[in-house]
Amino acid sequence: METTETTTNELILRIEERYSKMSKGQKRLADYVRKNYDKAVFLTAAKLGETVGVSESTVVRFAIQLGYKGYPGFQKALEELVRTKLNSIQRMEVTYGRISQSEILETVLHSDIEKIKQTLDVIDHKAFNLAIDTILNARKIYVIGIRSCAPLASFFSFYLNLVCDNVTPVTTNSSSEIFEQLIRISEEDVIVGISFPRYSMRTLKALEFASNRKAKVITLTDSIHSPMNLYSSCNLIARSDMASIVDSLVAPLSVINSLIVALCMKKQKEVVSTLETLEDIWGEYQVYSGDELNPVSTSLPMEESEDTSGKETSDKEKNSDAESVERYK
Helix, strand or coil: CCCCCCCCCHHHHHHHHHHHHCCHHHHHHHHHHHHCHHHHCCCCHHHHHHHHCCCHHHHHHHHHHCCCCCHHHHHHHHHHHHHHHCCHHHHHHHHHHHCCHHHHHHHHHHHHHHHHHHHHHHCCHHHHHHHHHHHHHCCCEEEEECHHHHHHHHHHHHHHHHHCCCEEEECCCCHHHHHHHCCCCCCCCEEEEECCCCCCHHHHHHHHHHHHCCCEEEEEECCCCCHHHHHCCEEEECCCEEECCEEECHHHHHHHHHHHHHHHHHCHHHHHHHHHHHHHHHHHCCCCCHHHHCHHHHHHHHHHHHHHHHHHHHHHHHHHHHHHHHHCC
């Protein structure tokens, strides 16, 4: 029976477990995949067979031998393996090999659309609802996301603060500072950890720290087999992919948007009251004032005033010079 999710090494483990029972052609495929998984991931069944020197049907039988329904299932396992193993330089090389300069915009946008569709297919609605209830019932909410995930954590914290009055974004560059910010976390609190390949060890340590203190842990990551889920009781899965050295975080951001909207729906009266107060504050302190947005119109009169002032100063200087000349005549 095929599993829908794979760990980083599951494909390699399957190959090793079944290697002794494979035919000569299948062993050649296994050897090639283990050594060249970063190339094999972009090959069709026919092309992989041609590269290794076996028939397309042998490639399909090889995938089935490994426990997949067919070549598409095997290729998905390869993608999972590649995504977590490639470093930044290898990512760049892979991108150059599969995207032409003229197709960059279309390729990246279509890839992002596909990731949102995949996320919609795999996300657990029960886990989503559990996350909402856990956040609403928490005494204090901590949000952590490091490196490329920091903008996601910041975005979530910003809007979460409009809904709840107990939000603490964990923003730091060292492990020791993370623990200092989490020092008072307890079983009444919740921490939301956001991390995608290549996973941040600092985020993982923060979740471990919170879990050891009985706090509830919610994770937003790319797979149920992500190391971030080791300490989590509520796993939100969003697909991410790589384009060059840049991780696509469009689908994770969509999940965060959904969480914010769902929380707002649960606390409509409180959110409306908060927004009304903020509108008064924004108006009083001209946070979104017309003067701030259109500085050119206000600067023109000032420039004219400066010119006039300069002219008056110049006239005074001339009169003063004339008086000095008269005195010394």
